[in-house]
Amino acid sequence: MGMTMTQKILAAHAGLPSVKAGQLIRxxxxxxxxxxITSPVAINEFEKSGFNKVFDTKKISMVMDHFAPNKDIKxxxxxxxxxxxxxxxxxxxxxxxxxxxxxxxxxxxKGLVAAGELIIGADSHTCTxxxxxxxxxxxxxxxxxxxxxxxxxxxxxxxxxxxxxQGQLSEDVSGKDVILHIIGKIGVDGALYKSMEFxxxxxxxxxxxxxxxxxxxAIEAGxxxxxxxxxEITTAYxxxxxxxxxxxxxADEDAIYEQTIEINLNEIKQTVSFPHxxxxxxxxxxxxxxxxxxxxxxxxxxGRLSDMAIAANVLKGKHVHKDVxxxxxxxxxxxxxxxxxxxxxxxxxxAGCIVSTPTCxxxxxxxxxxxxxxxxxxxxxxxxxVGRMGHKTSEVYLASPAVAAASAITGKISGTKEVK
Numbered sequence: 513m514g515m516t517m518t519q520k521i522l523a524a525h526a527g528l529p530s531v532k533a534g535q536l537i538r539x540x541x542x543x544x545x546x547x548x549i550t551s552p553v554a555i556n557e558f559e560k561s562g563f564n565k566v567f568d569t570k571k572i573s574m575v576m577d578h579f580a581p582n583k584d585i586k587x588x589x590x591x592x593x594x595x596x597x598x599x600x601x602x603x604x605x606x607x608x609x610x611x612x613x614x615x616x617x618x619x620x621x622k623g624l625v626a627a628g629e630l631i632i633g634a635d636s637h638t639c640t641x642x643x644x645x646x647x648x649x650x651x652x653x654x655x656x657x658x659x660x661x662x663x664x665x666x667x668x669x670x671x672x673x674x675x676x677x678q679g680q681l682s683e684d685v686s687g688k689d690v691i692l693h694i695i696g697k698i699g700v701d702g703a704l705y706k707s708m709e710f711x712x713x714x715x716x717x718x719x720x721x722x723x724x725x726x727x728x729x730a731i732e733a734g735x736x737x738x739x740x741x742x743x744e745i746t747t748a749y750x751x752x753x754x755x756x757x758x759x760x761x762x763a764d765e766d767a768i769y770e771q772t773i774e775i776n777l778n779e780i781k782q783t784v785s786f787p788h789x790x791x792x793x794x795x796x797x798x799x800x801x802x803x804x805x806x807x808x809x810x811x812x813x814x815g816r817l818s819d820m821a822i823a824a825n826v827l828k829g830k831h832v833h834k835d836v837x838x839x840x841x842x843x844x845x846x847x848x849x850x851x852x853x854x855x856x857x858x859x860x861x862x863a864g865c866i867v868s869t870p871t872c873x874x875x876x877x878x879x880x881x882x883x884x885x886x887x888x889x890x891x892x893x894x895x896x897x898v899g900r901m902g903h904k905t906s907e908v909y910l911a912s913p914a915v916a917a918a919s920a921i922t923g924k925i926s927g928t929k930e931v932k
Contacts, residue, residue, distance in 0.1 A: 514764025545633030553653035567663030613844025616812035623753030643723035677714025687722025696793030704734035785910035810841025814892035826917035833923030
C-alpha cells in the first residue's frame, strides 16, 4: 500500500517501513517549538515531571513573539521564565527582543526547519513549515514538555486530502486568496485531523511565501498539517539557509487519499473572509459597502518581505483614509531591515501608517492594535473569531496584503482595482 508525503515522513521518524491512516505511532522529533505564552506552561510541566535535561539543545526553539517587548508585568514574568530556562539548559535557539521575530516566519528564515523533518510546536500555526515539505503540527504545552525532555511525540497517522493545483494566479491574487478560497470551499472542519497535500503544475505560480501562508492556515480548515510537494522553488529557498542534509519525500502513485480536489488558480479572485469564521468567504466583487476602522498588515501568515512589498506598491504615493488606523508589522528583524533598505517603511510612514517591531501583537487580541466595541478591522492575520482582536462586538475581516492596503486607502473593504 502506497503512502502520502506525510505518512512517509512519519514512518521514517517512527523507524517503521510503513504506516497507515489511523495508526498510533511514537516518532522522533527534529524540532520542538514554544513561544512566550505556551513555553511557561511547558516549563512548569517539565519541572513538575522531574526532568533534569533536554534531549538536544539544538533542537528546541523558544521565540518571545506574542507579548515582547513586554506589554505588562505578566508578560515580563513569562519571558523571564523562558529566558531563565533557556540559560539553565543551554537552549541555543532562544530569541528575545532584538533578535526575535514572529516564530513561524523566524524559523524558516533561519533554516531551523527543512524538508522531510518532523516538527511540533506549542502553537496551532506550527503547520506553516509544511510549505517546505516538512511534517509540522501544533501540540499542547504538555506535549511540548515531553518533547523537550525525550525528543519524541506520539501521533495518530492522519488521512489525507490531495489538492491538485492547476493554472496560475491572476494579477494581485496571492496565496492568501487561494487558501481563503479553499477554506470557504471545504469549511473550517473540512479537513479535520487530515493532511492537506498540495501538488500540481499550479505550484509553479506560488512563491515560497504564498506556500508558507497557505500551510499556515491549514489549521483553519481543521487539518492536522498542510504540506507542499518539494520543487525547485522550495530547494532554492532552503539553499544557503539549511546547513544540514535533508530528505525530500514524494507521495507514492498508489497513495490513498480520502478525496482529491482540483483547484484552478486562474479562477480565483481576491477573497475576503467575513466574521466570525475563516470559511465565511466572499470574492471582492461580492463584498458590498463595508466601512472599516483599522487595517493590520503582518502576522505569521502575511508579514514577510513580499507582503511588505505588495502593501508598499499599493500605498506608494497615497495616504490612508483619515478614519482608518493602519498598522504594519514586519515579521522578523531581517524583514524589517530589508523593508527599510528598500524604502518600504518610508512609504508606509508617508502614507500615514505606523510600523511596529516584529510581534504577534493584535492578531490574538494581545496589544499594538486592540479593537473597541463595534469596530471593524481588515487584517492579513489568520483568524476572525468573536472577540479575536478585541471587544466581543468588534469584527475582523481576513484578506491579503493587497486588499488590506487598498482598504486602508478607501476606508472600506476594497480590491486593488479601486485604488489604481
